[in-house]
Amino acid sequence: MGAQSPALVCTALAACLALTGATHPGFKVRITQAGLNYAREHAVAALEEELSQLRLPDISGDFRVPNVGKVYYELSSLKLRSFHLPDSSIFPVPNVGLQVTISNAFAEVDGDWRVKVYFIRDHGSFDLKVEDLYIRISLTLGSDASGKPTADASDCSTHISNIRIYFSGKFGWLYNLFHSVIESTFRRILESKVCENVLSSVHSELQPYLQTLPVTARIDAMAGIDYSLVAPPAATAQSLDADLKGEFFSLAHHSSVPFPPPPLAFPPDHDRMVYFGASSYFFNTASLVYHAAGALVFELTDSMIPKGLDFHLNTSIFSAFIPQLEKMYPDMLMKLRLSTPAAPFLSIGPEGLSLRPVVDIQAYAILPSSSLAPLFLLNMTGNVSATIDVKSGNIVGNLTVGRLRLSLKHSDVGPFQVRMLQSMMNIFASGILLPRLNDRLKQGFPLPLPDRIQLSNVILQSHQNFLQVGADVRYKRRG
Ligand SMILES: *[C@@H]1O[C@H](CO)[C@@H](O)[C@H](O)[C@H]1NC(C)=O
Numbered sequence: 001m002g003a004q005s006p007a008l009v010c011t012a013l014a015a016c017l018a019l020t021g022a023t024h025p026g027f028k029v030r031i032t033q034a035g036l037n038y039a040r041e042h043a044v045a046a047l048e049e050e051l052s053q054l055r056l057p058d059i060s061g062d063f064r065v066p067n068v069g070k071v072y073y074e075l076s077s078l079k080l081r082s083f084h085l086p087d088s089s090i091f092p093v094p095n096v097g098l099q100v101t102i103s104n105a106f107a108e109v110d111g112d113w114r115v116k117v118y119f120i121r122d123h124g125s126f127d128l129k130v131e132d133l134y135i136r137i138s139l140t141l142g143s144d145a146s147g148k149p150t151a152d153a154s155d156c157s158t159h160i161s162n163i164r165i166y167f168s169g170k171f172g173w174l175y176n177l178f179h180s181v182i183e184s185t186f187r188r189i190l191e192s193k194v195c196e197n198v199l200s201s202v203h204s205e206l207q208p209y210l211q212t213l214p215v216t217a218r219i220d221a222m223a224g225i226d227y228s229l230v231a232p233p234a235a236t237a238q239s240l241d242a243d244l245k246g247e248f249f250s251l252a253h254h255s256s257v258p259f260p261p262p263p264l265a266f267p268p269d270h271d272r273m274v275y276f277g278a279s280s281y282f283f284n285t286a287s288l289v290y291h292a293a294g295a296l297v298f299e300l301t302d303s304m305i306p307k308g309l310d311f312h313l314n315t316s317i318f319s320a321f322i323p324q325l326e327k328m329y330p331d332m333l334m335k336l337r338l339s340t341p342a343a344p345f346l347s348i349g350p351e352g353l354s355l356r357p358v359v360d361i362q363a364y365a366i367l368p369s370s371s372l373a374p375l376f377l378l379n380m381t382g383n384v385s386a387t388i389d390v391k392s393g394n395i396v397g398n399l400t401v402g403r404l405r406l407s408l409k410h411s412d413v414g415p416f417q418v419r420m421l422q423s424m425m426n427i428f429a430s431g432i433l434l435p436r437l438n439d440r441l442k443q444g445f446p447l448p449l450p451d452r453i454q455l456s457n458v459i460l461q462s463h464q465n466f467l468q469v470g471a472d473v474r475y476k477r478r479g
């Protein structure tokens with residue numbers, strides 16, 4: 001009997017729904033080869049700086065020279081004059097991590113030498129050239145308990161092809177008799193020092209830098225975004241991919257989301273250094289949180305109507321469409337309360353972003369006592385299209401409403417022709433409500449970027465269930 005198919009088991013278990021749902025990220029980040037190259041440039045420049053500050057230990061020992069005897073030697077005050085890493089490359093190793101190789105590196109060291117043969121002592125200076133230094137570093141990437149990325153150098157090896165030492169001074173010739181011993185000692189020391197330095201740079205520079213990724217970004221008084229990694233970053237043949245939770249949460253009470261993220265499959269684009277994929281899940285958790293926080297309730301009063309409209313929110317105006325108002329509530333100001341009975345959901349597809357919110361409009365007459373008399377409740381639906389952009393590392397949005405459709409859900413003032421209110425409600429929606437919503441969306445929501453990263457050449461595309469943002473990256477060095 002064969003094993004049960006996992007799909008079958010999953011259908012049987014309700015819990016699997018949650019499990020399989022969790023496999024899709026709400027937000028995805030892809031770093032392409034171009035992005036890795038850019039990161040490598042900066043990392044190698046920083047390593048070059050580190051390496052040129054290397055401290056080298058004194059070297060001493062003895063050596064038996066035929067016809068001369070035992071020679072005691074000491075090399076001291078070793079100083080690196082330069083360390084250059086001219087050629088380097090980086091590539092992802094599928095399912096492993098990243099490999100960085102540095103070739104043709106060269107360095108120059110000078111220092112003092114001292115010898116003692118029997119009772120004769122002498123000293124001078126030397127100059128050492130390291131050529132064709134090769135470094136190979138394997139980086140493994142992971143994620144810690146808080147969902148921040150981590151980096152570790154799992155392997156480092158160096159190989160120096162060539163070392164040349166020039167001794168000057170009266171007894172310099174002595175050294176030339178056993179230079180190969182000194183060269184191999186020096187090679188061993190430098191090779192291990194370079195790897196030591198690489199490992200400590202990964203720990204003290206790269207790792208803390210990756211930890212600057214804001215995995216929980218507070219946005220305003222109501223909401224934050226959870227950008228924690230749901231799995232360690234994965235290397236593919238062409239890129240490094242990270243799956244993020246990509247979920248808005250309420251600051252007041254973290255509650256679970258009643259729907260799973262849909263699949264998010266990046267097309268094989270690679271022109272830009274980095275690609276972000278924001279799932280419809282990401283936007284819809286925002287909607288859920290703001291809806292639950294009561295942020296999608298909007299009260300419209302006469303004072304909010306732009307002066308230029310020459311129009312008042314009062315029963316005299318409305319009695320043109322609902323004649324009975326004139327008798328029931330003569331010449332009173334009105335108030336409209338707009339609310340969404342359910343969080344509006346955004347759909348994303350190749351044709352763009354749109355939503356079809358259902359809005360309840362409750363109209364009141366404001367009585368002389370300033371209490372409210374309910375007049376009628378309308379159901380308003382409409383097609384809203386959204387355009388999204390990226391500005392200063394924020395996803396910003398702008399909504400445009402199409403034609404609105406009204407229906408009457410309830411009336412306290414008897415029947416009336418809802419159709420007549422159509423154009424007035426259109427003006428309210430697109431002239432008053434929308435600009436306010438768009439003002440908020442203009443401030444945007446932050447993308448998950450580590451410190452000192454700026455985006456440029458932004459390109460946006462909408463695909464089935466997600467929005468893709470491609471960008472080039474600029475890293476601003478400190479100072
Ligand atoms: C209602 O609107 C009409 C027309 O703009 C205006 O003449 C009237 O003074 C308004 N009444 C109130 C109570 O605001």
Ligand SMILES: *[C@@H]1O[C@H](CO)[C@@H](O)[C@H](O)[C@H]1NC(C)=O
Nearest residue numbers: 358379380381405407408409
């Ligand atoms: C509101 O209007 C939409 C579209 O016209 C309709 O599908 C929906 O059932 C209405 N809801 C109510 C509660 O009337």
Ligand SMILES: *[C@@H]1O[C@H](CO)[C@@H](O)[C@H](O)[C@H]1NC(C)=O
Nearest residue numbers: 356381382383402403404405
């Ligand atoms: C909204 O769009 C859908 C399909 O695109 C269409 O069927 C519907 O009539 C539109 N609604 C309004 C109010 O224009």
Ligand SMILES: *[C@@H]1O[C@H](CO)[C@@H](O)[C@H](O)[C@H]1NC(C)=O
Nearest residue numbers: 387398399400401430434438
């Ligand atoms: C946003 O959309 C409105 C129409 O709803 C348009 O008038 C406005 O120019 C747009 N703003 C931006 C920044 O695109």
